[in-house]
Amino acid sequence: MNTCIRVFADSIQISRCREDLKNKEESFLELADVLNLAGNAVRLKILYLLKQENELCPCDLSDILGMTVPAVSQHLKKLKDAGIVTTKKSGQTIFYSVEEQSQRIISSVLDLFNLPNTIPAL
Amino acid sequence: MNTCIRVFADSIQISRCREDLKNKEESFLELADVLNLAGNAVRLKILYLLKQENELCPCDLSDILGMTVPAVSQHLKKLKDAGIVTTKKSGQTIFYSVEEQSQRIISSVLDLFNLPNTIPAL
DNA sequence: ATAGTATTTAAGCAATTGCTTAAACAAAGG
DNA sequence: CCTTTGTTTAAGCAATTGCTTAAATACTAT
Numbered sequence: 001m002n003t004c005i006r007v008f009a010d011s012i013q014i015s016r017c018r019e020d021l022k023n024k025e026e027s028f029l030e031l032a033d034v035l036n037l038a039g040n041a042v043r044l045k046i047l048y049l050l051k052q053e054n055e056l057c058p059c060d061l062s063d064i065l066g067m068t069v070p071a072v073s074q075h076l077k078k079l080k081d082a083g084i085v086t087t088k089k090s091g092q093t094i095f096y097s098v099e100e101q102s103q104r105i106i107s108s109v110l111d112l113f114n115l116p117n118t119i120p121a122l
Numbered sequence: 123m124n125t126c127i128r129v130f131a132d133s134i135q136i137s138r139c140r141e142d143l144k145n146k147e148e149s150f151l152e153l154a155d156v157l158n159l160a161g162n163a164v165r166l167k168i169l170y171l172l173k174q175e176n177e178l179c180p181c182d183l184s185d186i187l188g189m190t191v192p193a194v195s196q197h198l199k200k201l202k203d204a205g206i207v208t209t210k211k212s213g214q215t216i217f218y219s220v221e222e223q224s225q226r227i228i229s230s231v232l233d234l235f236n237l238p239n240t241i242p243a244l
Numbered sequence: 245a246t247a248g249t250a251t252t253t254a255a256g257c258a259a260t261t262g263c264t265t266a267a268a269c270a271a272a273g274g
Numbered sequence: 275c276c277t278t279t280g281t282t283t284a285a286g287c288a289a290t291t292g293c294t295t296a297a298a299t300a301c302t303a304t
Contacts, residue, residue, distance in 0.1 A: 006181045006215065006280075017171055017186045024235075028163050028170075031234055036161030040292085041154040048150075049139055059128045059250060064139045071293060073252060092250050092301040093128065105237050108230075112153055113146075115227050128250075162262085181280060193263060195282060214271045214280050 037082055038109050042067070043075050047098065047106055050085060055095040159204055160231050164189070165197050169220065169228055172207060177219040 021028070038044050045065060049056055058076060062069045076096055079085040084106065086099040098106050143150070160166050167187060171178055180198060184191045198218055201207040206228065208221045220228050 005185065006179065008215070009182055009185070013175065014182055014185050017175065018188075020174075021167060021171075021186065027235055028166055032161055032163040032166045034161075034234075035157050035166065035231070039154055039156075039158030039161035041150050042292090044150055044154045044157065045143060049143075052142075053135065053139065057128070057250080058252090060131055060136055063131070063136050064143065066140075068294075069251070070253085070295085074292075077252080089301095093130070094251065105234060108234055108237065109157070112156075112227060112230055113149055115230065164262090179280075180282090190264075191281070192265085192283085196262075199282080211271095216281065 033082060034084070034105060034109070037078060037084065038106075040075070042071075043079060046072070046075060046079070047084070048110055050096060050098050051103075051106060051110060055088065055097040057093045057095050059093070061096075155204060156206070156227060156231070159200060159206065160228075162197075164193075165201060168194070168197060168201065169206070170232055172218060172220050173225075173228060173232060177210065177217040179215045179217050181215070183218075 038047060042065065046061060049061065049064065056064075058069055058072050061076075062072045065072060076085065080087065080096075083099055084102045085096050088095045088097065160169060164187065168183060171183065171186065178186075180191055180194050183198075184194045187194060198207065202209065202218075206221055206224045207218050210217045210219070
């Protein structure tokens with residue numbers, strides 16, 4: 001059987017942790033969602049560029065990133081569905097920018113860039 | 123043809139962005155890797171727990187997280203391969219903890235928790 | 245209307261993810 | 275030695291990802 005309840009397990013510690021996780025379940029899912037979206041090099045670059053340049057259209061992004069417009073558009077859709085970016089129409093061009101309410105978290109994520117090289121295996 | 127070079131595109135802006143990205147390519151890949159690993163609710167919880175409790179074994183984690191030991195073990199392997207966590211053997215028990223050199227970035231990632239609810243769509 | 249430009253959507257597909265179960269390893273104790 | 279305990283590895287599989295190409299949509303201007 002797979003009863004891996006360790007002989008020397010600290011059952012108080014385990015229930016405390018379990019309780020703690022239960023209270024924060026929602027937050028974990030939300031944060032993981034954002035990190036997962038940012039955890040793709042293309043999308044991370046898009047977020048960086050949108051923050052840096054204030055706004056950009058799919059066409060320019062595709063040019064900058066060196067990838068097809070549909071590929072970029074699909075990444076933008078994910079970011080928009082998550083409420084991380086927003087759009088502004090100007091003629092037939094659609095400008096994407098970081099949604100105001102998401103600017104703090106996105107800035108914080110991008111600030112991780114500035115940590116001294118902290119990942120040994122990379 | 124798919125020549126989506128916009129009529130009103132700012133070609134100076136585009137080359138500047140392209141140049142900028144080129145210089146930071148490596149950093150984008152590294153950061154995206156870390157974010158991608160943290161961008162899974164189970165792994166995010168594991169990192170949170172390891173930081174909080176200092177060290178935990180796969181068995182306890184499986185108990186706390188309510189999932190099978192192999193499932194946990196496979197997540198731990200990914201984190202270890204990336205150099206984010208490290209192990210210490212004690213008898214037949216293996217204790218996992220956050221690798222010292224990764225503690226700053228992991229703490230920063232977990233600090234995103236404490237931002238006021240910034241994700242509109244979630 | 246018609247053509248051209250900017251964007252999104254859809255369908256297809258190889259690659260990756262994250263679990264499951266079963267088997268293999270490793271360490272300890274009877 | 276043999277069994278138990280803690281852990282990892284392997285194989286299988288459904289679901290998801292991220293691209294591709296082609297088609298659809300939307301707006302502009304001739």
